[in-house]
Amino acid sequence: MNINMLLDDLLISLVGTSNYPLPITEYHSLMGLMATVALSLAFSPSLLWLLFGAGLCLVEFVLPTAYTAVIMGVAAMIVAAVTPLMPSPILQVILWLLLSVVLLLLFRRLAPKRKTPAIRDAVEAQTISEILPGQTGRVLYEGNSWRARCSDETRAIALNEKVYVIGREGTTLIVLPDKL
Template sequence: MLIWLVIGGGLCSLEFFFPTAFVEFMMGVSALGVAAVLLVFPIPPNIQIALWLVLSTTAVIASRRFLTPRTSKRTLSDDSEAETLTAIAAGKTGRVLYEGNSWRARCADETVAIQPNETVYVVRQEGTTLYVMPRHLLT
Protein backbone atom coordinates (compact mmCIF):
# COMPACT_ATOMS: atom_id res chain seq x y z
CA MET A 1 0.00 0.00 0.00
CA LEU A 2 2.83 2.39 0.79
CA ILE A 3 4.23 2.07 -2.73
CA TRP A 4 0.88 3.16 -4.21
CA LEU A 5 0.78 6.19 -1.91
CA VAL A 6 4.28 7.18 -3.04
CA ILE A 7 3.45 6.61 -6.72
CA GLY A 8 0.17 8.52 -6.40
CA GLY A 9 1.74 11.45 -4.61
CA GLY A 10 4.63 11.54 -7.06
CA LEU A 11 2.40 11.52 -10.14
CA CYS A 12 0.11 14.19 -8.71
CA SER A 13 3.16 16.34 -7.88
CA LEU A 14 4.66 15.91 -11.34
CA GLU A 15 1.60 17.58 -12.85
CA PHE A 16 2.76 20.87 -11.29
CA PHE A 17 6.18 20.69 -12.94
CA PHE A 18 5.29 19.00 -16.24
CA PRO A 19 1.68 19.84 -17.19
CA THR A 20 0.10 17.06 -19.23
CA ALA A 21 -3.55 18.19 -19.27
CA PHE A 22 -4.17 16.29 -16.01
CA VAL A 23 -3.06 12.90 -17.34
CA GLU A 24 -0.38 12.50 -14.67
CA PHE A 25 -2.75 13.85 -12.05
CA MET A 26 -5.46 11.33 -12.96
CA MET A 27 -2.93 8.50 -12.90
CA GLY A 28 -1.82 9.67 -9.45
CA VAL A 29 -5.39 9.82 -8.20
CA SER A 30 -5.89 6.30 -9.52
CA ALA A 31 -2.80 5.11 -7.63
CA LEU A 32 -4.22 6.68 -4.47
CA GLY A 33 -7.48 4.87 -5.22
CA VAL A 34 -5.64 1.55 -5.42
CA ALA A 35 -4.03 2.35 -2.04
CA ALA A 36 -7.50 2.99 -0.60
CA VAL A 37 -8.79 -0.32 -1.96
CA LEU A 38 -5.80 -2.10 -0.41
CA LEU A 39 -6.84 -0.78 3.00
CA VAL A 40 -9.99 -2.90 2.75
CA PHE A 41 -9.05 -5.83 0.49
CA PRO A 42 -5.70 -7.65 0.23
CA ILE A 43 -5.13 -7.91 -3.52
CA PRO A 44 -2.22 -9.64 -5.34
CA PRO A 45 0.25 -7.29 -7.09
CA ASN A 46 -0.77 -8.22 -10.65
CA ILE A 47 -4.41 -7.40 -9.86
CA GLN A 48 -3.30 -4.13 -8.25
CA ILE A 49 -1.56 -3.10 -11.45
CA ALA A 50 -4.59 -4.10 -13.54
CA LEU A 51 -6.87 -2.12 -11.21
CA TRP A 52 -4.58 0.91 -11.50
CA LEU A 53 -4.61 0.67 -15.31
CA VAL A 54 -8.40 0.44 -15.42
CA LEU A 55 -8.85 3.31 -12.96
CA SER A 56 -6.27 5.48 -14.78
CA THR A 57 -7.82 4.91 -18.18
CA THR A 58 -11.32 5.60 -16.87
CA ALA A 59 -10.19 8.74 -15.03
CA VAL A 60 -8.34 10.15 -18.06
CA ILE A 61 -11.28 9.51 -20.38
CA ALA A 62 -13.75 10.94 -17.87
CA SER A 63 -11.62 14.05 -17.36
CA ARG A 64 -11.58 14.72 -21.12
CA ARG A 65 -15.33 15.07 -21.05
CA PHE A 66 -15.12 17.88 -18.50
CA LEU A 67 -11.86 19.58 -19.50
CA THR A 68 -12.25 19.93 -23.27
CA PRO A 69 -14.83 22.22 -24.82
CA ARG A 70 -17.74 20.37 -26.37
CA THR A 71 -17.91 22.58 -29.41
CA SER A 72 -14.99 24.25 -31.02
CA LYS A 73 -15.69 27.32 -33.05
CA ARG A 74 -14.08 27.23 -36.42
CA THR A 75 -13.82 30.23 -38.57
CA LEU A 76 -14.57 29.97 -42.22
CA SER A 77 -12.48 31.96 -44.63
CA ASP A 78 -13.62 35.35 -45.82
CA ASP A 79 -14.42 33.81 -49.18
CA SER A 80 -17.91 32.47 -48.64
CA GLU A 81 -18.55 31.32 -52.20
CA ALA A 82 -18.70 27.66 -53.09
CA GLU A 83 -19.84 25.64 -56.09
CA THR A 84 -22.16 22.66 -55.90
CA LEU A 85 -20.68 19.40 -57.16
CA THR A 86 -23.94 17.48 -56.89
CA ALA A 87 -27.55 18.49 -56.76
CA ILE A 88 -28.82 19.28 -53.28
CA ALA A 89 -32.44 18.21 -53.02
CA ALA A 90 -34.77 20.12 -50.68
CA GLY A 91 -34.04 18.99 -47.12
CA LYS A 92 -31.23 16.63 -48.24
CA THR A 93 -27.45 16.81 -48.38
CA GLY A 94 -25.15 17.09 -51.34
CA ARG A 95 -21.53 18.06 -52.05
CA VAL A 96 -19.96 21.47 -52.65
CA LEU A 97 -16.47 22.55 -53.60
CA TYR A 98 -15.29 25.04 -50.97
CA GLU A 99 -11.72 26.24 -50.42
CA GLY A 100 -10.49 23.57 -52.84
CA ASN A 101 -12.11 20.69 -50.91
CA SER A 102 -15.29 18.73 -51.27
CA TRP A 103 -17.67 19.33 -48.35
CA ARG A 104 -20.99 17.84 -47.35
CA ALA A 105 -23.62 20.56 -47.72
CA ARG A 106 -27.27 21.31 -47.08
CA CYS A 107 -29.36 24.22 -48.17
CA ALA A 108 -30.07 26.57 -45.26
CA ASP A 109 -33.67 26.82 -46.53
CA GLU A 110 -34.95 23.25 -46.45
CA THR A 111 -37.59 23.99 -49.10
CA VAL A 112 -35.10 24.98 -51.79
CA ALA A 113 -33.34 22.58 -54.16
CA ILE A 114 -29.98 23.52 -55.66
CA GLN A 115 -28.71 22.33 -59.02
CA PRO A 116 -25.15 21.04 -59.68
CA ASN A 117 -22.47 23.53 -60.79
CA GLU A 118 -24.37 26.40 -59.18
CA THR A 119 -22.60 29.13 -57.20
CA VAL A 120 -23.73 29.21 -53.58
CA TYR A 121 -22.83 31.19 -50.49
CA VAL A 122 -21.75 29.42 -47.32
CA VAL A 123 -23.97 30.67 -44.50
CA ARG A 124 -22.65 28.59 -41.60
CA GLN A 125 -20.86 25.40 -40.65
CA GLU A 126 -22.05 22.71 -38.25
CA GLY A 127 -19.45 20.01 -37.77
CA THR A 128 -18.42 18.86 -41.23
CA THR A 129 -21.58 20.10 -42.93
CA LEU A 130 -21.80 23.47 -44.64
CA TYR A 131 -25.14 25.26 -44.87
CA VAL A 132 -25.41 27.12 -48.15
CA MET A 133 -27.80 29.39 -50.03
CA PRO A 134 -27.96 29.81 -53.82
CA ARG A 135 -26.54 33.08 -55.07
CA HIS A 136 -29.67 33.96 -57.05
CA LEU A 137 -31.74 33.99 -53.84
CA LEU A 138 -29.38 36.34 -52.00
CA THR A 139 -28.65 38.88 -54.74
Protein backbone atom coordinates in the same frame (compact mmCIF):
# COMPACT_ATOMS: atom_id res chain seq x y z
CA MET B 1 16.11 -16.23 12.71
CA ASN B 2 15.69 -14.40 9.40
CA ILE B 3 13.14 -14.82 6.63
CA ASN B 4 15.46 -16.93 4.44
CA MET B 5 15.96 -19.48 7.21
CA LEU B 6 12.21 -19.65 7.78
CA LEU B 7 11.58 -20.17 4.09
CA ASP B 8 14.29 -22.86 3.92
CA ASP B 9 12.75 -24.72 6.85
CA LEU B 10 9.27 -24.46 5.34
CA LEU B 11 10.40 -25.66 1.94
CA ILE B 12 12.45 -28.53 3.38
CA SER B 13 9.49 -29.68 5.45
CA LEU B 14 7.22 -29.50 2.40
CA VAL B 15 9.68 -31.27 0.11
CA GLY B 16 10.64 -33.78 2.79
CA THR B 17 7.04 -34.94 3.18
CA SER B 18 6.57 -35.23 -0.57
CA ASN B 19 6.90 -38.53 -2.41
CA TYR B 20 8.64 -36.67 -5.26
CA PRO B 21 12.01 -35.19 -4.32
CA LEU B 22 12.90 -31.90 -6.04
CA PRO B 23 16.19 -31.52 -7.93
CA ILE B 24 18.46 -28.85 -6.43
CA THR B 25 17.87 -26.37 -9.32
CA GLU B 26 14.11 -26.48 -8.84
CA TYR B 27 14.61 -26.13 -5.10
CA HIS B 28 16.55 -22.88 -5.63
CA SER B 29 13.99 -21.61 -8.14
CA LEU B 30 11.21 -22.25 -5.67
CA MET B 31 13.22 -20.54 -2.93
CA GLY B 32 13.71 -17.49 -5.14
CA LEU B 33 9.99 -17.30 -5.85
CA MET B 34 9.13 -17.57 -2.17
CA ALA B 35 11.70 -14.92 -1.26
CA THR B 36 10.24 -12.60 -3.90
CA VAL B 37 6.75 -13.09 -2.48
CA ALA B 38 8.03 -12.46 1.05
CA LEU B 39 9.81 -9.28 -0.02
CA SER B 40 6.77 -7.99 -1.89
CA LEU B 41 4.77 -8.28 1.31
CA ALA B 42 7.38 -6.14 3.07
CA PHE B 43 6.78 -3.04 0.87
CA SER B 44 5.55 -0.04 2.76
CA PRO B 45 2.19 1.45 1.76
CA SER B 46 3.94 4.69 0.79
CA LEU B 47 6.17 2.85 -1.66
CA LEU B 48 3.20 1.01 -3.13
CA TRP B 49 1.30 4.29 -3.65
CA LEU B 50 4.40 5.84 -5.27
CA LEU B 51 4.80 2.88 -7.63
CA PHE B 52 1.08 2.97 -8.43
CA GLY B 53 1.24 6.71 -9.14
CA ALA B 54 4.33 6.35 -11.32
CA GLY B 55 2.64 3.52 -13.20
CA LEU B 56 -0.41 5.66 -13.87
CA CYS B 57 1.78 8.50 -15.10
CA LEU B 58 3.58 6.10 -17.45
CA VAL B 59 0.25 4.88 -18.82
CA GLU B 60 -0.19 8.31 -20.43
CA PHE B 61 2.74 7.54 -22.74
CA VAL B 62 1.07 4.37 -24.01
CA LEU B 63 -2.61 5.32 -23.93
CA PRO B 64 -3.43 8.99 -24.41
CA THR B 65 -6.08 9.62 -21.76
CA ALA B 66 -6.21 13.43 -21.94
CA TYR B 67 -4.02 13.57 -18.81
CA THR B 68 -6.55 11.65 -16.71
CA ALA B 69 -4.03 8.93 -15.86
CA VAL B 70 -1.38 11.53 -14.99
CA ILE B 71 -3.78 13.37 -12.67
CA MET B 72 -4.75 10.12 -10.97
CA GLY B 73 -1.04 9.28 -10.65
CA VAL B 74 -0.34 12.62 -9.02
CA ALA B 75 -3.21 11.96 -6.61
CA ALA B 76 -1.64 8.58 -5.75
CA MET B 77 1.70 10.29 -5.07
CA ILE B 78 -0.01 12.78 -2.74
CA VAL B 79 -1.61 9.84 -0.92
CA ALA B 80 1.88 8.28 -0.63
CA ALA B 81 3.03 11.43 1.15
CA VAL B 82 0.20 11.32 3.71
CA THR B 83 0.18 7.54 4.20
CA PRO B 84 2.20 7.71 7.46
CA LEU B 85 -0.52 9.94 8.91
CA MET B 86 -3.34 7.70 7.65
CA PRO B 87 -2.58 4.00 8.21
CA SER B 88 -6.00 2.67 7.13
CA PRO B 89 -5.89 1.34 3.53
CA ILE B 90 -9.60 2.05 3.04
CA LEU B 91 -9.14 5.69 4.02
CA GLN B 92 -6.14 5.90 1.68
CA VAL B 93 -8.21 4.62 -1.25
CA ILE B 94 -11.05 7.02 -0.42
CA LEU B 95 -8.58 9.91 -0.22
CA TRP B 96 -7.08 8.87 -3.57
CA LEU B 97 -10.52 8.76 -5.21
CA LEU B 98 -11.49 12.15 -3.78
CA LEU B 99 -8.17 13.74 -4.77
CA SER B 100 -8.47 12.28 -8.28
CA VAL B 101 -11.94 13.74 -8.77
CA VAL B 102 -11.01 17.15 -7.34
CA LEU B 103 -7.80 17.38 -9.39
CA LEU B 104 -9.60 16.27 -12.55
CA LEU B 105 -12.30 18.90 -12.11
CA LEU B 106 -9.71 21.55 -11.32
CA PHE B 107 -7.60 20.62 -14.33
CA ARG B 108 -10.60 20.61 -16.67
CA ARG B 109 -11.59 24.06 -15.42
CA LEU B 110 -8.10 25.54 -15.79
CA ALA B 111 -7.22 23.84 -19.10
CA PRO B 112 -7.60 26.07 -22.15
CA LYS B 113 -10.75 25.40 -24.12
CA ARG B 114 -10.33 24.09 -27.63
CA LYS B 115 -11.83 26.31 -30.25
CA THR B 116 -13.89 24.63 -32.90
CA PRO B 117 -13.18 25.98 -36.34
CA ALA B 118 -16.07 28.20 -37.32
CA ILE B 119 -17.38 28.92 -40.77
CA ARG B 120 -16.79 32.54 -41.70
CA ASP B 121 -19.83 34.56 -42.69
CA ALA B 122 -20.90 34.32 -46.32
CA VAL B 123 -17.92 32.44 -47.77
CA GLU B 124 -18.12 31.40 -51.38
CA ALA B 125 -18.27 27.78 -52.54
CA GLN B 126 -19.28 25.99 -55.74
CA THR B 127 -21.64 23.08 -56.15
CA ILE B 128 -20.12 19.90 -57.59
CA SER B 129 -23.46 18.08 -57.62
CA GLU B 130 -27.04 19.24 -57.84
CA ILE B 131 -28.73 20.01 -54.51
CA LEU B 132 -32.39 19.04 -54.73
CA PRO B 133 -35.07 20.70 -52.55
CA GLY B 134 -34.87 19.36 -48.98
CA GLN B 135 -31.92 17.06 -49.81
CA THR B 136 -28.15 17.25 -49.64
CA GLY B 137 -25.59 17.56 -52.38
CA ARG B 138 -21.87 18.29 -52.61
CA VAL B 139 -20.01 21.62 -52.74
CA LEU B 140 -16.36 22.49 -53.18
CA TYR B 141 -15.39 24.61 -50.18
CA GLU B 142 -11.79 25.64 -49.43
CA GLY B 143 -10.47 22.95 -51.76
CA ASN B 144 -12.46 20.10 -50.17
CA SER B 145 -15.70 18.40 -51.05
CA TRP B 146 -18.38 18.93 -48.40
CA ARG B 147 -21.89 17.65 -48.01
CA ALA B 148 -24.28 20.60 -48.26
CA ARG B 149 -27.93 21.49 -48.19
CA CYS B 150 -29.77 24.64 -49.10
CA SER B 151 -31.12 26.73 -46.25
CA ASP B 152 -34.29 27.25 -48.32
CA GLU B 153 -35.78 23.74 -48.32
CA THR B 154 -38.00 24.55 -51.34
CA ARG B 155 -35.20 25.62 -53.65
CA ALA B 156 -32.93 23.50 -55.87
CA ILE B 157 -29.36 24.51 -56.70
CA ALA B 158 -27.86 23.50 -60.05
CA LEU B 159 -24.47 21.89 -60.72
CA ASN B 160 -21.45 24.28 -60.89
CA GLU B 161 -23.42 27.14 -59.34
CA LYS B 162 -21.80 29.63 -56.99
CA VAL B 163 -23.20 29.45 -53.42
CA TYR B 164 -22.53 31.13 -50.10
CA VAL B 165 -21.82 29.06 -47.01
CA ILE B 166 -23.83 30.55 -44.15
CA GLY B 167 -23.45 27.87 -41.50
CA ARG B 168 -22.58 24.33 -40.60
CA GLU B 169 -24.43 21.48 -38.87
CA GLY B 170 -21.92 18.76 -38.07
CA THR B 171 -20.26 17.90 -41.38
CA THR B 172 -23.02 19.39 -43.53
CA LEU B 173 -22.66 22.96 -44.79
CA ILE B 174 -25.73 25.18 -45.02
CA VAL B 175 -25.60 27.16 -48.26
CA LEU B 176 -27.55 29.81 -50.14
CA PRO B 177 -27.45 30.18 -53.93
CA ASP B 178 -25.72 33.21 -55.42
CA LYS B 179 -28.86 34.15 -57.33
CA LEU B 180 -31.87 34.37 -55.07
